[in-house]
Amino acid sequence: MSIARFWRETPRRYNLGGSKCTSCGTVYFPPRAVCPVCTHHRQSIEKMVPFQLSGEGTVLSFTVVHDAAEGFEMQAPYVLALVKTPEGPVLTGQVVDVRPEEVGIGFKVRATFRKLREEGRAGVIHYGYKFAPSEESTAAPPLGPAAAGPPTEAAARDRATS
């Protein structure tokens, strides 16, 4: 992707900046200049305002990619999901920090900021949103005591209750 194109899309890729039609209330991501829902499209002209998505969402559907796209080889197998946001739009994005078998339809996620790709070793680095498990669908398991280390507080609590 060219530097100029990525730079133009920075607000939406970094910050989930969409748009909202103040005529009918529909939210769009990526942002639109005209609302296709309004019966007379011209009604929405100059009524589209920038709108920031919260970053919350649930997995509507997903797939596990084993044959990774170029630049994603280090992350295979990885989850690519359709994420339904509470504001309305459905976003496509990678779900990170999770084992693929932990993801299911309805899995709660939150947008996170990650490196999307690098233009080789000397080129520009592209950043943007991906999704990670939300705090309620915490995917990282508690760690047990390290081989020779002190027990963590969680491990100590677990022992105290079992």
Added chain:
Amino acid sequence: MKAGIVSYGAYVPRYRITPREIGQVWGTDGDAMGQGLNVFRKSVPSPDEDTITISTEALRTALVRGAIDPQQIGAIYVGSESHPYAVKPTATVVAQAVGATPNLTAADFEFACKAGTAAIQTCLGLVGAEMIRYGVAIGTDTSQGAPGDALEYSASAGGAAFVLGRERVICRVERTLSYTTDTPDFWRREGQKYPSHGGRFTGEPAYFRHVTECAHRIMEASGTSPKDYAHVVFHQPNGKFPQRVGKQLGFGDAQMRYGLVTPFIGNTYSGAALIGLANVLDRARPGERILMVGYGSGAGSDAFDLETTDEIERYDRSFGRPVQWYLDHGVELSYAVYAKFRGKIRMGGE
């Protein structure tokens, strides 16, 4: 001082590796190495994480917790020795990603492990002089030790962001001062992938001298002694140095307990003392005095005499994860996957 900490957030990547796993590859007793360093796990960033993404996560948490309008931020300084670009600021990407652009100043700081505390001092000056409303100081690293080097057992990834301001201050900065000399204990030359260090020389003339001198001087200036502090946080390149320097200075285990996070996540370099401070603030109650002494090789120490205010009772920590969660949770990797994640494997065509 009129300025202080208004909000904060910390972030540590999900993956961990143990000294035992590293030692198995290099034919050394990893458990003994871990015991010697008092490091039992270190964090490892995902292939899609770097200083920019970690800094952004930490700052986003801080902004939500403090209900801070990013457009009110007048300065963002990111301290790190692992900025993804040699030329092109980390701070501009972070500023854009939190919605703070364009009406602010931004820059990257570099001073080995104390670039984050130097950023706090700079923000305090700007905020105290009423040049800006909020200043953001971030300390983050994704540092690496050369394969098989002693540093490989501790060099890890993580960061913390602090918002400095004059209103709704949860932790006042009573005083800050620094102690700086030219000491060649640890360095990385331009173009080199891994740092070099002076071995044992990194101890007495470097870490211990600077931290001790700086701590003595700030307590002398403030008219305090170790017993006045509820918590103390030192830079923590491993788990042993801060414990030793704390004992030498006259601090007890209870004062050092929450400020020490390196045994569980490794040395996050510019993030190390700041994540320790975040862990203390996660638990602090009003009126608690905190001493923080950072250290950066090359070399210098920044000390901060801090006191929590009544505002910390009203501070909403519910967004994001407390530091303790990061200490307790994670996914352990094999050395092979760690080597892949950290770019230590040469791919075809390279």
